[in-house]
Amino acid sequence: MNIAGKESPELKFDTSVADLQxxxxxxxxxxxxxxxxxxxxxxxxxxxxxxxxxxxxxxxxxxxxxxxxxxxxxxxxxxxxxxxxxxxxxxxxxxxxxxxxxxxxxxxxxxxxxxxxxxxxxxxxxxxxxxxxxxxxxxxxxxxxxxxxxxxxxxxxxxxxxxxxxxxxxxxxxxxxxxxxxxxxxxxxxxxxxxxxxxxxxxxxxNPPGLGSVLKLLKRPAVKGGMLGTFFMFIGYASLFTYLRPFLEKVTGVANDQLSVLLLGFGVANLIGTVLSKYLFEWSLQRSLILMPFLMCGVAVLLPIFGNIIPVAFLLTAFWGMFLGVIQVGWTAWLTRAVPDETESGGGLQIAIIQLAITTGAASGGIMMDHTGVKGVFLASAVFTFVAALAAMLAFKKRENK
Missing domain, CATH: 1.20.1250.20 (MFS general substrate transporter like domains)
Structure with missing residues:
Protein backbone atom coordinates (compact mmCIF):
# COMPACT_ATOMS: atom_id res chain seq x y z
CA MET A 1 0.00 0.00 0.00
CA ASN A 2 1.47 3.33 -1.07
CA ILE A 3 0.47 5.70 1.73
CA ALA A 4 2.98 8.36 0.82
CA GLY A 5 2.59 8.27 -2.92
CA LYS A 6 -0.21 8.80 -5.37
CA GLU A 7 -3.37 6.76 -5.24
CA SER A 8 -3.44 3.59 -7.26
CA PRO A 9 -4.69 3.72 -10.86
CA GLU A 10 -7.65 1.49 -10.01
CA LEU A 11 -9.07 4.23 -7.79
CA LYS A 12 -9.30 6.80 -10.55
CA PHE A 13 -12.60 7.76 -12.14
CA ASP A 14 -13.59 6.71 -15.61
CA THR A 15 -12.25 9.48 -17.81
CA SER A 16 -14.66 8.70 -20.64
CA VAL A 17 -17.15 11.18 -19.09
CA ALA A 18 -14.57 13.78 -18.16
CA ASP A 19 -16.14 16.32 -20.55
CA LEU A 20 -19.56 16.15 -18.84
CA GLN A 21 -20.93 19.64 -18.16
CA ASN A 207 -26.10 -0.89 -16.28
CA PRO A 208 -29.44 -1.93 -14.77
CA PRO A 209 -28.67 -3.56 -11.40
CA GLY A 210 -29.97 -7.04 -10.66
CA LEU A 211 -30.29 -8.58 -7.21
CA GLY A 212 -27.41 -10.91 -7.99
CA SER A 213 -25.13 -7.98 -8.87
CA VAL A 214 -25.51 -6.60 -5.34
CA LEU A 215 -24.23 -9.80 -3.75
CA LYS A 216 -21.55 -10.35 -6.41
CA LEU A 217 -19.93 -7.07 -5.40
CA LEU A 218 -18.89 -8.63 -2.09
CA LYS A 219 -16.75 -11.10 -4.00
CA ARG A 220 -14.49 -8.25 -5.07
CA PRO A 221 -11.66 -8.09 -2.48
CA ALA A 222 -11.45 -4.28 -2.43
CA VAL A 223 -15.23 -3.94 -2.05
CA LYS A 224 -15.27 -6.40 0.83
CA GLY A 225 -12.59 -4.40 2.65
CA GLY A 226 -14.35 -1.11 1.97
CA MET A 227 -17.70 -2.39 3.19
CA LEU A 228 -16.02 -3.76 6.32
CA GLY A 229 -14.47 -0.34 6.88
CA THR A 230 -17.87 1.30 6.43
CA PHE A 231 -19.54 -1.21 8.78
CA PHE A 232 -17.09 -0.81 11.66
CA MET A 233 -16.88 2.94 11.17
CA PHE A 234 -20.62 3.41 11.58
CA ILE A 235 -20.81 0.98 14.51
CA GLY A 236 -18.19 3.18 16.17
CA TYR A 237 -20.16 6.29 15.26
CA ALA A 238 -23.51 4.98 16.53
CA SER A 239 -22.16 3.53 19.77
CA LEU A 240 -20.57 6.85 20.74
CA PHE A 241 -23.06 9.37 19.35
CA THR A 242 -26.13 7.59 20.75
CA TYR A 243 -24.74 7.93 24.27
CA LEU A 244 -22.97 11.28 23.87
CA ARG A 245 -25.60 13.17 25.85
CA PRO A 246 -25.43 10.84 28.91
CA PHE A 247 -21.64 11.20 28.84
CA LEU A 248 -21.78 14.98 28.74
CA GLU A 249 -24.35 15.04 31.54
CA LYS A 250 -22.82 12.41 33.85
CA VAL A 251 -19.08 12.72 33.20
CA THR A 252 -18.61 16.27 31.94
CA GLY A 253 -21.39 17.59 34.17
CA VAL A 254 -22.80 20.15 31.76
CA ALA A 255 -26.04 22.02 32.41
CA ASN A 256 -28.90 22.04 29.89
CA ASP A 257 -27.87 25.35 28.30
CA GLN A 258 -24.25 24.18 28.03
CA LEU A 259 -25.41 20.90 26.53
CA SER A 260 -27.21 22.74 23.73
CA VAL A 261 -24.03 24.69 22.95
CA LEU A 262 -21.92 21.53 22.92
CA LEU A 263 -24.29 19.72 20.59
CA LEU A 264 -24.53 22.76 18.33
CA GLY A 265 -20.73 22.87 18.23
CA PHE A 266 -20.70 19.21 17.26
CA GLY A 267 -23.11 19.88 14.39
CA VAL A 268 -21.19 22.89 13.10
CA ALA A 269 -17.92 20.95 13.27
CA ASN A 270 -19.54 18.10 11.35
CA LEU A 271 -20.54 20.57 8.63
CA ILE A 272 -16.99 21.94 8.51
CA GLY A 273 -15.74 18.37 8.05
CA THR A 274 -17.98 17.83 5.02
CA VAL A 275 -16.70 21.08 3.48
CA LEU A 276 -13.05 20.22 4.16
CA SER A 277 -13.52 16.71 2.75
CA LYS A 278 -13.33 18.03 -0.82
CA TYR A 279 -9.81 19.36 -0.23
CA LEU A 280 -8.68 16.34 1.77
CA PHE A 281 -9.76 14.00 -1.03
CA GLU A 282 -7.86 16.11 -3.55
CA TRP A 283 -4.85 15.49 -1.31
CA SER A 284 -5.62 11.76 -0.97
CA LEU A 285 -8.86 9.86 -0.50
CA GLN A 286 -6.84 6.85 0.59
CA ARG A 287 -4.96 8.58 3.39
CA SER A 288 -8.08 10.47 4.51
CA LEU A 289 -10.14 7.29 4.97
CA ILE A 290 -7.32 5.69 6.96
CA LEU A 291 -6.35 8.74 9.02
CA MET A 292 -9.82 9.92 10.08
CA PRO A 293 -10.83 6.70 11.91
CA PHE A 294 -7.48 6.70 13.72
CA LEU A 295 -8.11 10.28 14.85
CA MET A 296 -11.67 9.41 15.94
CA CYS A 297 -10.27 6.46 17.86
CA GLY A 298 -7.87 8.81 19.66
CA VAL A 299 -10.68 11.21 20.58
CA ALA A 300 -12.83 8.33 21.89
CA VAL A 301 -9.94 7.30 24.16
CA LEU A 302 -9.23 10.84 25.35
CA LEU A 303 -12.84 11.75 26.17
CA PRO A 304 -13.18 9.37 29.16
CA ILE A 305 -9.83 10.63 30.48
CA PHE A 306 -10.27 14.39 30.05
CA GLY A 307 -14.02 14.63 29.45
CA ASN A 308 -14.68 15.99 32.95
CA ILE A 309 -13.13 19.31 31.85
CA ILE A 310 -15.84 21.21 29.95
CA PRO A 311 -13.60 23.17 27.49
CA VAL A 312 -11.63 20.00 26.67
CA ALA A 313 -14.84 18.00 26.21
CA PHE A 314 -16.15 20.71 23.89
CA LEU A 315 -13.01 20.65 21.73
CA LEU A 316 -12.77 16.86 21.60
CA THR A 317 -16.45 16.49 20.74
CA ALA A 318 -16.13 19.11 17.99
CA PHE A 319 -13.05 17.41 16.52
CA TRP A 320 -14.81 14.04 16.57
CA GLY A 321 -17.75 15.58 14.71
CA MET A 322 -15.43 17.16 12.14
CA PHE A 323 -13.59 13.88 11.47
CA LEU A 324 -16.97 12.15 11.14
CA GLY A 325 -18.02 14.72 8.52
CA VAL A 326 -15.03 13.75 6.37
CA ILE A 327 -15.80 10.04 6.77
CA GLN A 328 -19.47 10.47 5.85
CA VAL A 329 -18.48 11.85 2.46
CA GLY A 330 -15.37 9.71 2.12
CA TRP A 331 -16.83 6.23 1.91
CA THR A 332 -19.41 7.40 -0.63
CA ALA A 333 -16.63 9.00 -2.70
CA TRP A 334 -14.67 5.75 -2.40
CA LEU A 335 -17.65 3.85 -3.78
CA THR A 336 -17.71 5.95 -6.96
CA ARG A 337 -14.08 5.05 -7.57
CA ALA A 338 -14.06 1.43 -6.44
CA VAL A 339 -17.13 0.26 -8.42
CA PRO A 340 -17.84 2.85 -11.15
CA ASP A 341 -19.51 0.09 -13.18
CA GLU A 342 -21.95 -0.91 -10.40
CA THR A 343 -22.42 2.29 -8.40
CA GLU A 344 -26.15 1.85 -7.85
CA SER A 345 -25.80 -1.72 -6.62
CA GLY A 346 -22.85 -0.69 -4.49
CA GLY A 347 -24.74 2.29 -3.12
CA GLY A 348 -27.70 0.15 -2.11
CA LEU A 349 -25.42 -2.37 -0.43
CA GLN A 350 -23.49 0.37 1.35
CA ILE A 351 -26.60 2.07 2.73
CA ALA A 352 -27.97 -1.26 3.95
CA ILE A 353 -24.66 -1.92 5.71
CA ILE A 354 -24.68 1.56 7.26
CA GLN A 355 -28.25 1.08 8.56
CA LEU A 356 -27.30 -2.32 9.98
CA ALA A 357 -24.17 -0.83 11.56
CA ILE A 358 -26.09 2.02 13.18
CA THR A 359 -28.64 -0.42 14.63
CA THR A 360 -25.84 -2.73 15.84
CA GLY A 361 -23.84 0.16 17.29
CA ALA A 362 -26.78 1.58 19.22
CA ALA A 363 -27.73 -1.87 20.55
CA SER A 364 -24.18 -2.90 21.52
CA GLY A 365 -23.66 0.53 23.07
CA GLY A 366 -26.74 -0.03 25.21
CA ILE A 367 -25.37 -3.36 26.46
CA MET A 368 -22.01 -1.77 27.23
CA MET A 369 -23.78 1.13 28.96
CA ASP A 370 -25.55 -1.25 31.35
CA HIS A 371 -22.44 -3.28 32.18
CA THR A 372 -19.50 -0.87 32.01
CA GLY A 373 -21.02 2.61 32.06
CA VAL A 374 -20.69 5.37 29.49
CA LYS A 375 -16.87 5.35 29.58
CA GLY A 376 -16.90 1.72 28.48
CA VAL A 377 -19.13 2.67 25.55
CA PHE A 378 -16.60 5.24 24.40
CA LEU A 379 -13.71 2.80 24.68
CA ALA A 380 -15.71 0.28 22.63
CA SER A 381 -16.24 3.00 20.00
CA ALA A 382 -12.47 3.52 19.95
CA VAL A 383 -11.96 -0.17 19.21
CA PHE A 384 -14.53 -0.13 16.40
CA THR A 385 -13.01 2.94 14.71
CA PHE A 386 -9.53 1.44 15.03
CA VAL A 387 -10.74 -1.69 13.25
CA ALA A 388 -12.37 0.57 10.62
CA ALA A 389 -9.00 2.16 9.90
CA LEU A 390 -7.40 -1.29 9.51
CA ALA A 391 -10.23 -2.32 7.16
CA ALA A 392 -9.62 0.83 5.09
CA MET A 393 -5.98 -0.17 4.77
CA LEU A 394 -7.11 -3.60 3.61
CA ALA A 395 -9.49 -2.11 1.03
CA PHE A 396 -6.80 0.00 -0.60
CA LYS A 397 -4.16 -2.73 -0.34
CA LYS A 398 -6.45 -5.18 -2.12
CA ARG A 399 -6.90 -2.73 -4.98
CA GLU A 400 -3.15 -2.33 -5.37
CA ASN A 401 -2.66 -6.09 -5.36
CA LYS A 402 -5.56 -6.68 -7.73
Whole structure:
Protein backbone atom coordinates (compact mmCIF):
# COMPACT_ATOMS: atom_id res chain seq x y z
CA MET A 1 0.00 0.00 0.00
CA ASN A 2 1.47 3.33 -1.07
CA ILE A 3 0.47 5.70 1.73
CA ALA A 4 2.98 8.36 0.82
CA GLY A 5 2.59 8.27 -2.92
CA LYS A 6 -0.21 8.80 -5.37
CA GLU A 7 -3.37 6.76 -5.24
CA SER A 8 -3.44 3.59 -7.26
CA PRO A 9 -4.69 3.72 -10.86
CA GLU A 10 -7.65 1.49 -10.01
CA LEU A 11 -9.07 4.23 -7.79
CA LYS A 12 -9.30 6.80 -10.55
CA PHE A 13 -12.60 7.76 -12.14
CA ASP A 14 -13.59 6.71 -15.61
CA THR A 15 -12.25 9.48 -17.81
CA SER A 16 -14.66 8.70 -20.64
CA VAL A 17 -17.15 11.18 -19.09
CA ALA A 18 -14.57 13.78 -18.16
CA ASP A 19 -16.14 16.32 -20.55
CA LEU A 20 -19.56 16.15 -18.84
CA GLN A 21 -20.93 19.64 -18.16
CA UNK A 22 -21.65 20.03 -14.42
CA UNK A 23 -25.32 20.44 -13.44
CA UNK A 24 -24.80 22.33 -10.20
CA UNK A 25 -28.42 23.50 -10.02
CA UNK A 26 -29.47 19.86 -10.00
CA UNK A 27 -26.91 19.12 -7.26
CA UNK A 28 -28.33 21.92 -5.11
CA UNK A 29 -31.89 20.74 -5.82
CA UNK A 30 -30.91 17.26 -4.68
CA UNK A 31 -29.33 18.82 -1.57
CA UNK A 32 -32.60 20.54 -0.64
CA UNK A 33 -34.40 17.24 -1.06
CA UNK A 34 -31.81 15.57 1.17
CA UNK A 35 -32.21 18.24 3.84
CA UNK A 36 -35.98 17.67 3.83
CA UNK A 37 -35.46 13.90 4.09
CA UNK A 38 -33.15 14.23 7.09
CA UNK A 39 -35.43 16.76 8.82
CA UNK A 40 -38.40 14.45 8.23
CA UNK A 41 -36.46 11.49 9.61
CA UNK A 42 -35.46 13.18 12.86
CA UNK A 43 -38.46 15.43 13.55
CA UNK A 44 -40.25 12.84 15.72
CA UNK A 45 -37.28 12.83 18.11
CA UNK A 46 -38.06 16.40 19.20
CA UNK A 47 -41.86 16.06 18.86
CA UNK A 48 -42.35 12.63 20.43
CA UNK A 49 -44.22 13.79 23.55
CA UNK A 50 -46.88 15.96 21.86
CA UNK A 51 -47.29 13.40 19.07
CA UNK A 52 -47.89 10.58 21.57
CA UNK A 53 -50.35 12.68 23.57
CA UNK A 54 -52.29 13.75 20.47
CA UNK A 55 -52.57 10.19 19.12
CA UNK A 56 -53.32 8.66 22.55
CA UNK A 57 -50.33 6.33 22.48
CA UNK A 58 -47.27 5.93 24.69
CA UNK A 59 -44.01 7.67 23.85
CA UNK A 60 -42.44 4.24 23.43
CA UNK A 61 -45.03 3.30 20.83
CA UNK A 62 -44.55 6.61 19.01
CA UNK A 63 -40.81 5.99 19.02
CA UNK A 64 -41.33 2.75 17.08
CA UNK A 65 -42.24 4.92 14.09
CA UNK A 66 -38.60 6.01 13.98
CA UNK A 67 -37.31 2.43 14.11
CA UNK A 68 -39.70 1.34 11.34
CA UNK A 69 -38.34 4.09 9.08
CA UNK A 70 -34.79 2.78 9.53
CA UNK A 71 -35.79 -0.84 8.86
CA UNK A 72 -37.73 0.07 5.71
CA UNK A 73 -34.85 2.29 4.54
CA UNK A 74 -32.45 -0.66 4.83
CA UNK A 75 -34.70 -2.85 2.66
CA UNK A 76 -35.38 -0.03 0.20
CA UNK A 77 -31.68 0.65 -0.32
CA UNK A 78 -31.17 -2.95 -1.43
CA UNK A 79 -34.21 -3.46 -3.65
CA UNK A 80 -35.11 -0.07 -5.17
CA UNK A 81 -32.40 -0.28 -7.83
CA UNK A 82 -33.53 -3.76 -8.83
CA UNK A 83 -37.24 -2.92 -8.95
CA UNK A 84 -36.67 0.26 -10.99
CA UNK A 85 -33.84 -1.01 -13.18
CA UNK A 86 -35.57 -0.03 -16.46
CA UNK A 87 -36.76 3.40 -15.29
CA UNK A 88 -35.02 6.71 -16.03
CA UNK A 89 -33.26 7.71 -12.81
CA UNK A 90 -34.71 11.22 -13.09
CA UNK A 91 -38.22 9.84 -12.59
CA UNK A 92 -37.09 7.56 -9.78
CA UNK A 93 -35.59 10.51 -7.87
CA UNK A 94 -38.73 12.58 -8.44
CA UNK A 95 -40.82 9.66 -7.18
CA UNK A 96 -38.77 9.60 -3.96
CA UNK A 97 -39.51 13.30 -3.53
CA UNK A 98 -43.24 12.66 -4.03
CA UNK A 99 -43.09 9.93 -1.36
CA UNK A 100 -41.45 12.43 0.96
CA UNK A 101 -44.28 14.95 0.43
CA UNK A 102 -46.96 12.29 0.94
CA UNK A 103 -45.21 10.96 4.04
CA UNK A 104 -45.20 14.33 5.81
CA UNK A 105 -48.80 15.04 4.81
CA UNK A 106 -49.91 11.63 6.08
CA UNK A 107 -48.11 12.13 9.40
CA UNK A 108 -49.52 15.65 9.78
CA UNK A 109 -53.07 14.41 9.17
CA UNK A 110 -52.72 11.16 11.16
CA UNK A 111 -55.79 10.40 13.31
CA UNK A 112 -54.08 7.34 14.84
CA UNK A 113 -50.88 5.34 15.04
CA UNK A 114 -51.67 3.28 11.92
CA UNK A 115 -51.66 6.37 9.70
CA UNK A 116 -48.50 7.62 11.42
CA UNK A 117 -46.80 4.29 10.73
CA UNK A 118 -47.90 4.35 7.08
CA UNK A 119 -46.42 7.81 6.65
CA UNK A 120 -43.11 6.73 8.19
CA UNK A 121 -42.99 3.65 5.93
CA UNK A 122 -43.32 5.88 2.86
CA UNK A 123 -40.46 8.01 4.21
CA UNK A 124 -38.30 4.91 4.73
CA UNK A 125 -38.82 3.86 1.10
CA UNK A 126 -37.75 7.28 -0.16
CA UNK A 127 -34.90 7.60 2.32
CA UNK A 128 -33.25 4.26 1.61
CA UNK A 129 -33.91 4.44 -2.11
CA UNK A 130 -32.39 7.89 -2.47
CA UNK A 131 -29.25 7.14 -0.46
CA UNK A 132 -28.71 3.98 -2.46
CA UNK A 133 -28.60 6.14 -5.63
CA UNK A 134 -26.77 9.18 -4.20
CA UNK A 135 -23.29 8.29 -5.41
CA UNK A 136 -24.49 7.16 -8.85
CA UNK A 137 -26.53 10.35 -9.24
CA UNK A 138 -23.56 12.58 -8.39
CA UNK A 139 -21.54 10.77 -11.07
CA UNK A 140 -24.25 11.55 -13.65
CA UNK A 141 -24.49 15.27 -12.77
CA UNK A 142 -20.84 16.42 -12.67
CA UNK A 143 -17.52 15.37 -14.25
CA UNK A 144 -15.49 12.74 -12.36
CA UNK A 145 -13.02 15.18 -10.80
CA UNK A 146 -15.92 17.21 -9.34
CA UNK A 147 -17.78 14.26 -7.79
CA UNK A 148 -16.18 14.71 -4.31
CA UNK A 149 -17.24 18.38 -4.39
CA UNK A 150 -20.80 17.44 -5.32
CA UNK A 151 -20.91 14.85 -2.55
CA UNK A 152 -19.60 17.38 -0.04
CA UNK A 153 -22.50 19.70 -0.98
CA UNK A 154 -25.03 16.89 -0.54
CA UNK A 155 -23.57 15.78 2.79
CA UNK A 156 -23.25 19.40 3.86
CA UNK A 157 -27.03 19.60 3.53
CA UNK A 158 -27.23 16.46 5.70
CA UNK A 159 -25.14 18.14 8.41
CA UNK A 160 -27.19 21.36 8.33
CA UNK A 161 -30.45 19.42 8.49
CA UNK A 162 -29.20 17.21 11.32
CA UNK A 163 -28.22 20.28 13.36
CA UNK A 164 -31.46 22.14 12.62
CA UNK A 165 -34.04 19.33 12.87
CA UNK A 166 -34.27 18.87 16.64
CA UNK A 167 -34.11 22.50 17.87
CA UNK A 168 -36.31 23.87 15.08
CA UNK A 169 -38.79 21.03 15.46
CA UNK A 170 -39.04 21.58 19.19
CA UNK A 171 -39.40 25.37 18.87
CA UNK A 172 -41.92 25.34 16.02
CA UNK A 173 -43.82 22.48 17.62
CA UNK A 174 -44.34 24.55 20.77
CA UNK A 175 -45.24 27.64 18.73
CA UNK A 176 -47.44 26.11 16.01
CA UNK A 177 -48.22 22.55 17.05
CA UNK A 178 -46.51 19.36 15.86
CA UNK A 179 -48.87 18.78 12.93
CA UNK A 180 -48.10 22.18 11.43
CA UNK A 181 -44.38 21.42 11.62
CA UNK A 182 -44.90 18.42 9.34
CA UNK A 183 -47.05 20.57 7.02
CA UNK A 184 -44.18 23.07 6.78
CA UNK A 185 -41.65 20.34 5.93
CA UNK A 186 -44.10 18.97 3.37
CA UNK A 187 -44.14 22.42 1.76
CA UNK A 188 -40.34 22.46 1.66
CA UNK A 189 -40.42 19.02 0.07
CA UNK A 190 -42.77 20.35 -2.64
CA UNK A 191 -40.21 23.09 -3.30
CA UNK A 192 -37.47 20.44 -3.65
CA UNK A 193 -39.70 18.44 -6.00
CA UNK A 194 -40.34 21.43 -8.27
CA UNK A 195 -36.65 22.39 -8.29
CA UNK A 196 -35.56 18.84 -9.12
CA UNK A 197 -38.19 18.56 -11.86
CA UNK A 198 -36.82 21.76 -13.42
CA UNK A 199 -33.12 20.87 -13.20
CA UNK A 200 -32.59 17.09 -13.22
CA UNK A 201 -31.57 15.84 -16.68
CA UNK A 202 -32.74 12.59 -18.17
CA UNK A 203 -30.61 9.75 -16.76
CA UNK A 204 -31.48 6.50 -18.55
CA UNK A 205 -30.20 3.36 -16.87
CA UNK A 206 -26.80 2.33 -18.20
CA ASN A 207 -26.10 -0.89 -16.28
CA PRO A 208 -29.44 -1.93 -14.77
CA PRO A 209 -28.67 -3.56 -11.40
CA GLY A 210 -29.97 -7.04 -10.66
CA LEU A 211 -30.29 -8.58 -7.21
CA GLY A 212 -27.41 -10.91 -7.99
CA SER A 213 -25.13 -7.98 -8.87
CA VAL A 214 -25.51 -6.60 -5.34
CA LEU A 215 -24.23 -9.80 -3.75
CA LYS A 216 -21.55 -10.35 -6.41
CA LEU A 217 -19.93 -7.07 -5.40
CA LEU A 218 -18.89 -8.63 -2.09
CA LYS A 219 -16.75 -11.10 -4.00
CA ARG A 220 -14.49 -8.25 -5.07
CA PRO A 221 -11.66 -8.09 -2.48
CA ALA A 222 -11.45 -4.28 -2.43
CA VAL A 223 -15.23 -3.94 -2.05
CA LYS A 224 -15.27 -6.40 0.83
CA GLY A 225 -12.59 -4.40 2.65
CA GLY A 226 -14.35 -1.11 1.97
CA MET A 227 -17.70 -2.39 3.19
CA LEU A 228 -16.02 -3.76 6.32
CA GLY A 229 -14.47 -0.34 6.88
CA THR A 230 -17.87 1.30 6.43
CA PHE A 231 -19.54 -1.21 8.78
CA PHE A 232 -17.09 -0.81 11.66
CA MET A 233 -16.88 2.94 11.17
CA PHE A 234 -20.62 3.41 11.58
CA ILE A 235 -20.81 0.98 14.51
CA GLY A 236 -18.19 3.18 16.17
CA TYR A 237 -20.16 6.29 15.26
CA ALA A 238 -23.51 4.98 16.53
CA SER A 239 -22.16 3.53 19.77
CA LEU A 240 -20.57 6.85 20.74
CA PHE A 241 -23.06 9.37 19.35
CA THR A 242 -26.13 7.59 20.75
CA TYR A 243 -24.74 7.93 24.27
CA LEU A 244 -22.97 11.28 23.87
CA ARG A 245 -25.60 13.17 25.85
CA PRO A 246 -25.43 10.84 28.91
CA PHE A 247 -21.64 11.20 28.84
CA LEU A 248 -21.78 14.98 28.74
CA GLU A 249 -24.35 15.04 31.54
CA LYS A 250 -22.82 12.41 33.85
CA VAL A 251 -19.08 12.72 33.20
CA THR A 252 -18.61 16.27 31.94
CA GLY A 253 -21.39 17.59 34.17
CA VAL A 254 -22.80 20.15 31.76
CA ALA A 255 -26.04 22.02 32.41
CA ASN A 256 -28.90 22.04 29.89
CA ASP A 257 -27.87 25.35 28.30
CA GLN A 258 -24.25 24.18 28.03
CA LEU A 259 -25.41 20.90 26.53
CA SER A 260 -27.21 22.74 23.73
CA VAL A 261 -24.03 24.69 22.95
CA LEU A 262 -21.92 21.53 22.92
CA LEU A 263 -24.29 19.72 20.59
CA LEU A 264 -24.53 22.76 18.33
CA GLY A 265 -20.73 22.87 18.23
CA PHE A 266 -20.70 19.21 17.26
CA GLY A 267 -23.11 19.88 14.39
CA VAL A 268 -21.19 22.89 13.10
CA ALA A 269 -17.92 20.95 13.27
CA ASN A 270 -19.54 18.10 11.35
CA LEU A 271 -20.54 20.57 8.63
CA ILE A 272 -16.99 21.94 8.51
CA GLY A 273 -15.74 18.37 8.05
CA THR A 274 -17.98 17.83 5.02
CA VAL A 275 -16.70 21.08 3.48
CA LEU A 276 -13.05 20.22 4.16
CA SER A 277 -13.52 16.71 2.75
CA LYS A 278 -13.33 18.03 -0.82
CA TYR A 279 -9.81 19.36 -0.23
CA LEU A 280 -8.68 16.34 1.77
CA PHE A 281 -9.76 14.00 -1.03
CA GLU A 282 -7.86 16.11 -3.55
CA TRP A 283 -4.85 15.49 -1.31
CA SER A 284 -5.62 11.76 -0.97
CA LEU A 285 -8.86 9.86 -0.50
CA GLN A 286 -6.84 6.85 0.59
CA ARG A 287 -4.96 8.58 3.39
CA SER A 288 -8.08 10.47 4.51
CA LEU A 289 -10.14 7.29 4.97
CA ILE A 290 -7.32 5.69 6.96
CA LEU A 291 -6.35 8.74 9.02
CA MET A 292 -9.82 9.92 10.08
CA PRO A 293 -10.83 6.70 11.91
CA PHE A 294 -7.48 6.70 13.72
CA LEU A 295 -8.11 10.28 14.85
CA MET A 296 -11.67 9.41 15.94
CA CYS A 297 -10.27 6.46 17.86
CA GLY A 298 -7.87 8.81 19.66
CA VAL A 299 -10.68 11.21 20.58
CA ALA A 300 -12.83 8.33 21.89
CA VAL A 301 -9.94 7.30 24.16
CA LEU A 302 -9.23 10.84 25.35
CA LEU A 303 -12.84 11.75 26.17
CA PRO A 304 -13.18 9.37 29.16
CA ILE A 305 -9.83 10.63 30.48
CA PHE A 306 -10.27 14.39 30.05
CA GLY A 307 -14.02 14.63 29.45
CA ASN A 308 -14.68 15.99 32.95
CA ILE A 309 -13.13 19.31 31.85
CA ILE A 310 -15.84 21.21 29.95
CA PRO A 311 -13.60 23.17 27.49
CA VAL A 312 -11.63 20.00 26.67
CA ALA A 313 -14.84 18.00 26.21
CA PHE A 314 -16.15 20.71 23.89
CA LEU A 315 -13.01 20.65 21.73
CA LEU A 316 -12.77 16.86 21.60
CA THR A 317 -16.45 16.49 20.74
CA ALA A 318 -16.13 19.11 17.99
CA PHE A 319 -13.05 17.41 16.52
CA TRP A 320 -14.81 14.04 16.57
CA GLY A 321 -17.75 15.58 14.71
CA MET A 322 -15.43 17.16 12.14
CA PHE A 323 -13.59 13.88 11.47
CA LEU A 324 -16.97 12.15 11.14
CA GLY A 325 -18.02 14.72 8.52
CA VAL A 326 -15.03 13.75 6.37
CA ILE A 327 -15.80 10.04 6.77
CA GLN A 328 -19.47 10.47 5.85
CA VAL A 329 -18.48 11.85 2.46
CA GLY A 330 -15.37 9.71 2.12
CA TRP A 331 -16.83 6.23 1.91
CA THR A 332 -19.41 7.40 -0.63
CA ALA A 333 -16.63 9.00 -2.70
CA TRP A 334 -14.67 5.75 -2.40
CA LEU A 335 -17.65 3.85 -3.78
CA THR A 336 -17.71 5.95 -6.96
CA ARG A 337 -14.08 5.05 -7.57
CA ALA A 338 -14.06 1.43 -6.44
CA VAL A 339 -17.13 0.26 -8.42
CA PRO A 340 -17.84 2.85 -11.15
CA ASP A 341 -19.51 0.09 -13.18
CA GLU A 342 -21.95 -0.91 -10.40
CA THR A 343 -22.42 2.29 -8.40
CA GLU A 344 -26.15 1.85 -7.85
CA SER A 345 -25.80 -1.72 -6.62
CA GLY A 346 -22.85 -0.69 -4.49
CA GLY A 347 -24.74 2.29 -3.12
CA GLY A 348 -27.70 0.15 -2.11
CA LEU A 349 -25.42 -2.37 -0.43
CA GLN A 350 -23.49 0.37 1.35
CA ILE A 351 -26.60 2.07 2.73
CA ALA A 352 -27.97 -1.26 3.95
CA ILE A 353 -24.66 -1.92 5.71
CA ILE A 354 -24.68 1.56 7.26
CA GLN A 355 -28.25 1.08 8.56
CA LEU A 356 -27.30 -2.32 9.98
CA ALA A 357 -24.17 -0.83 11.56
CA ILE A 358 -26.09 2.02 13.18
CA THR A 359 -28.64 -0.42 14.63
CA THR A 360 -25.84 -2.73 15.84
CA GLY A 361 -23.84 0.16 17.29
CA ALA A 362 -26.78 1.58 19.22
CA ALA A 363 -27.73 -1.87 20.55
CA SER A 364 -24.18 -2.90 21.52
CA GLY A 365 -23.66 0.53 23.07
CA GLY A 366 -26.74 -0.03 25.21
CA ILE A 367 -25.37 -3.36 26.46
CA MET A 368 -22.01 -1.77 27.23
CA MET A 369 -23.78 1.13 28.96
CA ASP A 370 -25.55 -1.25 31.35
CA HIS A 371 -22.44 -3.28 32.18
CA THR A 372 -19.50 -0.87 32.01
CA GLY A 373 -21.02 2.61 32.06
CA VAL A 374 -20.69 5.37 29.49
CA LYS A 375 -16.87 5.35 29.58
CA GLY A 376 -16.90 1.72 28.48
CA VAL A 377 -19.13 2.67 25.55
CA PHE A 378 -16.60 5.24 24.40
CA LEU A 379 -13.71 2.80 24.68
CA ALA A 380 -15.71 0.28 22.63
CA SER A 381 -16.24 3.00 20.00
CA ALA A 382 -12.47 3.52 19.95
CA VAL A 383 -11.96 -0.17 19.21
CA PHE A 384 -14.53 -0.13 16.40
CA THR A 385 -13.01 2.94 14.71
CA PHE A 386 -9.53 1.44 15.03
CA VAL A 387 -10.74 -1.69 13.25
CA ALA A 388 -12.37 0.57 10.62
CA ALA A 389 -9.00 2.16 9.90
CA LEU A 390 -7.40 -1.29 9.51
CA ALA A 391 -10.23 -2.32 7.16
CA ALA A 392 -9.62 0.83 5.09
CA MET A 393 -5.98 -0.17 4.77
CA LEU A 394 -7.11 -3.60 3.61
CA ALA A 395 -9.49 -2.11 1.03
CA PHE A 396 -6.80 0.00 -0.60
CA LYS A 397 -4.16 -2.73 -0.34
CA LYS A 398 -6.45 -5.18 -2.12
CA ARG A 399 -6.90 -2.73 -4.98
CA GLU A 400 -3.15 -2.33 -5.37
CA ASN A 401 -2.66 -6.09 -5.36
CA LYS A 402 -5.56 -6.68 -7.73
Missing amino acids: PSWNAVYAISLGVACLIISEFLPVSLLTPMAKSLNISEGTAGQAISVTAIVAMASSLFTGVLTKKTDRRWVLLAFCVLQVLSNLLVALSPNFTFLLAGRILLGIGLGGFWGMAAATAMRLVPPKLVPGALSIIFGAVSVATVAAAPLGSYLGTLLGWRNVFFIVSGLSVGALVWQAATLPSMPTQ
